[in-house]
Amino acid sequence: MSDKKNYIQWIRSKVGHEKIILVFAGGCIFNDKGEVLLQRRGDTNKWGFPGGAIELGETPEMAAIREAKEETGLDVEVGKIIGVYTDCDMKYASGDEAHSIMIGYELKVVGGELYCDGGETLELKYFAPDDMPELFCKQHEEFWRDIEKIKACNVI
Secondary structure, rough: OOOOOHHHHHHEEEEEEEEEEEEEEOOOEEOOOEEEEEEEEEEOOOOOOOEEEOOOOHHHHHHHHHHHHHHOOOEEEEEEEEEEEEOOOOOOOOEEEEEEEEEEEEEEEEEEOOOOOOOOEEEEEEEEEHOOOOOOHHHHHHHHHHHHHHHHOOOO
16 A cells, blocks of 8 residues: 555455444534534535544544544644544445444644535534534434533533
């Protein structure tokens, strides 16, 4: 494999659509009004937290930072780990199957400007915690429940 940024393509070239284990990292970004940033995803047209697959040579923290930049235009630093979510099987529109593991962090904006590429990210929007849309998968729902619990304790 010559390009570490194409790990999923490389592994798929070996196994086709068979179920594989994929590890994702991402996070939750709040604005100063306490609203949470969500991304309307190009692959599902549903809302989710910014994040994506960890590439070879990356730590989960590096992946969360890279994915936030790619999907939102924002520069972030990684804060506390919120949780690790392991109970999710995914079947993608392409026919690819995966058992996904998600590592979710608190992310703090340190620069950049919101940007939608119109492909991977169709829309970016801050939502009030009591007005959250349906999230695209079980892991993002569990991540949000954990964030709500932590916020209720004034930890983040």
